[in-house]
Amino acid sequence: MKVLVAGGAGYIGSHAVYELVRAGHDVVVLDNLSTGRRNAVHPAARFVEGDIRDKASVVAALATDAQSAPFDVAMHFAAKLIVPESVTEPLAYYENNVEGLRTMLTGMVECDVRNIVFSSTAAVYGEPSGAECHEDDHTVPINPYGETKLAAERMIKWVCAAHGMNYCILRYFNVAGADETLEIGLDKDQLTHLVPLIMQTALGLRDSLSIFGDDYDTPDGTCIRDYVHVTDLAKAHVLGALYLVNNNASLLANLGSGKGFSVKEVVDAALGICRFDYEYAPRREGDPAKLIANIDRARALLGWEPTRELSTILASDYAYRKKINQA
Numbered sequence: 001m002k003v004l005v006a007g008g009a010g011y012i013g014s015h016a017v018y019e020l021v022r023a024g025h026d027v028v029v030l031d032n033l034s035t036g037r038r039n040a041v042h043p044a045a046r047f048v049e050g051d052i053r054d055k056a057s058v059v060a061a062l063a064t065d066a067q068s069a070p071f072d073v074a075m076h077f078a079a080k081l082i083v084p085e086s087v088t089e090p091l092a093y094y095e096n097n098v099e100g101l102r103t104m105l106t107g108m109v110e111c112d113v114r115n116i117v118f119s120s121t122a123a124v125y126g127e128p129s130g131a132e133c134h135e136d137d138h139t140v141p142i143n144p145y146g147e148t149k150l151a152a153e154r155m156i157k158w159v160c161a162a163h164g165m166n167y168c169i170l171r172y173f174n175v176a177g178a179d180e181t182l183e184i185g186l187d188k189d190q191l192t193h194l195v196p197l198i199m200q201t202a203l204g205l206r207d208s209l210s211i212f213g214d215d216y217d218t219p220d221g222t223c224i225r226d227y228v229h230v231t232d233l234a235k236a237h238v239l240g241a242l243y244l245v246n247n248n249a250s251l252l253a254n255l256g257s258g259k260g261f262s263v264k265e266v267v268d269a270a271l272g273i274c275r276f277d278y279e280y281a282p283r284r285e286g287d288p289a290k291l292i293a294n295i296d297r298a299r300a301l302l303g304w305e306p307t308r309e310l311s312t313i314l315a316s317d318y319a320y321r322k323k324i325n326q327a
């Protein structure tokens, strides 16, 4: 396949590019490097520095000469994703995540690219009604980030219906870990996510880790979440793109591990790998007790199975952060 990866210099996008290249596909990355890094782009991929809010950049990245094949699929990772920032700067989130997608889709229609794989998030569910999230559950986001992702999902559905295109919308749960080569990984500070917070504390960049709430209705009183390794997640994008190309049909699916681990269980597992202090703090507003993905649909339609355990997620994340911290 020939694939455009918008946001391919970022954390998840760079892992998707690695998996696409490993599977023998032809990749072009379009990224404005606002949070991504040029050297995270696999050397076998062509890099175009540009912004998805600029249609000329999108069309230039999608340009092919008469001899070469057109693009089969475009993948969209190019979003802003810090929840607290989205609350204080909602317009920047609508501009990048909604207007940016609109411009990218316009370029895709113009260049006759018929398939899109889109990074969505469990944040579209808002406060889940049950312990397991199913794709058909109500979507009631509780912050501007989740709202922009839901608006993006809806735009994609309407545009695909109008222009005879197909979509693969993937709703991620907690993503962590690093590629096994340790060439790429997460090197920025998403301070609302547990795994990066643990690793920062272990590397001495923070004094102590706070566990928010020990009185939830869970076996050890701490919140339960679903953690998926970034390489497993990246592989699902390759399968999603192949699904679109081979079936001429659309899908929307959750991507997680389908398993829940409490914050305390994650902390205990991490303490087997690295050293850090932690303390209990009051509950944070808006944190549901349990958030676990039902991944039956991704299994059934994509033939996808996450294979990397929590221990691998934590060990690879720590090894990558240690490596870049020492560099």
Ligand SMILES: NC(=O)c1ccc[n+]([C@@H]2O[C@H](COP(=O)([O-])OP(=O)(O)OC[C@H]3O[C@@H](n4cnc5c(N)ncnc54)[C@H](O)[C@@H]3O)[C@@H](O)[C@H]2O)c1
Pocket: 006, 007, 008, 009, 010, 011, 012, 013, 030, 031, 032, 033, 034, 035, 036, 037, 050, 051, 052, 053, 076, 077, 078, 079, 080, 081, 096, 100, 119, 120, 121, 122, 172, 173, 174, 175
């Ligand atoms: N990281 C997570 O835990 C998580 C969870 C759920 C969903 N997601 C979604 O996954 C996607 C990727 O997230 P990530 O963690 O890799 O983030 P990231 O910030 O590492 O990657 C985003 C990439 O897109 C680029 N970008 C942003 N705006 C752009 C624009 N207007 N034009 C061109 N490039 C632009 C950035 O430079 C960066 O390389 C996002 O859409 C996010 O909403 C992430």
